Amino acid sequence: MKTQVAIIGAGPAGLLLGHLLKAEGVDCVVLERQSGDYVLGRIRAGVLEEITVSLMERLGLDQRLKAEGLVEDGFNLADGERLIRIDIANLTGKHVTVYGxxxxxxxxxxxxxSRGLEVIYQAGDVALHEIDSDAPYVTFTADGVEKRLDARFIVGCDGYHGPSRKAIPVGAAQEFERVYPFGWLGILADVKPCYHELIYANHQRGFALASMRSPTRSRYYVDVPLTEKVEDWSDERIWDELATRLGPQAAAGMTRGPSIEKSIAPxxxxxxxxxxHGSLLLCGDAAHIVPPTGAKGLNLAASDVHYAAEALTAFFRKQDGEGVGNYSAKALARVWNAERFSWSLTKLMHRFPEDGPFERAMQVAELDYISTSKAAQTSIAENYVGLPV
Incomplete structure (x- = not known):
């Protein structure tokens, strides 16, 4: 098999890149180690920045998104009984869209x-070869048969645990990591949301988030120590904890119901x-992970894909390699901005085990400042809706 671009991973990043390249006449093949049903069974976030929505619009695949997505003009920070609204529409002229x-x-x-994008599911034993050359290739097994896919470029959209990043020689790049001392226990339920906008809550018992997937499906989170097990959290216990942490206004609007999914994400x-590196480009979680506090994971992957699609299209259609050469620096600049925002919001809205009275006082002071400062609210709003690509 031969193609111009081999894409590893058929999550939203890999599929989005594949569609963008095909639309520009660039040949590509997507390899995915799991089945299509498994990929669709993964429950993930759903707050979309304009970059993600605009890419779907460009492809003409935004019909359901426009019909079913919830346009959000603001979100809220809660601290005890206080609810601080960040009016992103008035502060930035933009909005976010809630769509899973x-x-x-x-x-x-x-x-x-229908668009001629070839996706090979259940591709096992994926391995990357000759990524330092102009003729890289991928080997994999399908239906028990070993196969080879030759390409000019490989793009790894296969997540943190995939083979793409691991194919880069050890020591080729510095790795930066911060592991947080808690995870998010999430519950998905077919009940109406407790509030019309997202609420991020900092409570003495811990963090909580009220969000939604539709007018009849809600997604809630509470932070828990990494030692916790999801089996120890009954639906009733989670609902009780949410009602306490989110505050009286959200609790009054909360409808309880049986969970359709529960999990703990570190x-x-x-x-x-x-x-x-050479002929290999990385996109999304293969290169970076952000805590979900800032709703940046999928959107950051989408901006990577935007840059990668532009660079690869210029290479094949105009014989212009400048975009490929600048891809890493350009993408990483936006990655670090998103990492900074996600880290700062995580620090502001969570109680860390090592924090004492001083750190708590700083959180209160920061929230006080945000509640009264248009400049502070504008900064948060600009980062939340997504900085320019």
Whole structure:
């Protein structure tokens, strides 16, 4: 098999890149180690910046997104009984859209056959070869048969645990990591949201988040120590904890119901300091991870894909290699901005085990400042809706 671009990973980043390249006449093949059903079964975040929405619009795959997505003009920071609204629409002229990552993936996946995007699912034993050369290739197994895919470029969209980043020689780049001492226990339920906008809460018992996927489906989180087990958290216990942490206004609007999904996701910040090595480019979680506090994970992957698609299209259509050469520096500049915002919001809204009275006083002072300062609110709003690409 031969193609111009081999894409590893058929999550939203890999599929989005594949569609963008095909739309520009660049040949590509997507390899995914899991089945399509497994990919669609992964529950992920769903707050979309304009960059993500605009890419779906460009592809003409935004019909469901526009029909079912919830346009949000603001969000809220809660501290005890206080609710601080960040009016992102008035402060930035922009908004975010709540639309599940699973639904983005479904839209991209279902459009692939009609648009000629080849996706090979259940591709096992994926390995990258000769990435330092102009003729890299990928080996994999499909239906028990070993196969080879030759390409001019490989793009790793295969997440933190995938083979792409691991193919880069050890020591080629510095790695930056912060592991947080807690995880987010999430519950998904078919109940109406407790509030019309997202609420991020800092309570003495810990962090909580009230969000939604639709007018009838809600997504809630509480932070828990990494030693906690999801089996020890009944639905009733989670709802009680949410009502306490989110505060009386949110609790009054909360509808309880049986969970359709529960899980604990550990939090960390991670950056691999090189997003291109030879003929290999990295996108999304293969190169960086952000805590979900700032809603940046999918959107940061989308901006990576935007840069990668531009660079690869220029290479093949105009024989211009400048974009590929600058890809890593350009993408990392936005990555670090998103990492900074996600880290700062995580620090502001969580109680860390090592923190004492001074650190808590600093949180209160910061929230006091945000509540009265248009400049502070504007800074938060600009970062939340996404800095320019």
């Amino acid at each position: 990552q699973t639904e983005i993936t479904r839209d991209l996946m279902e459009a692939a056959p 939090l960390r910040s991670y950056v691999f300091g090189l997003m291109r």
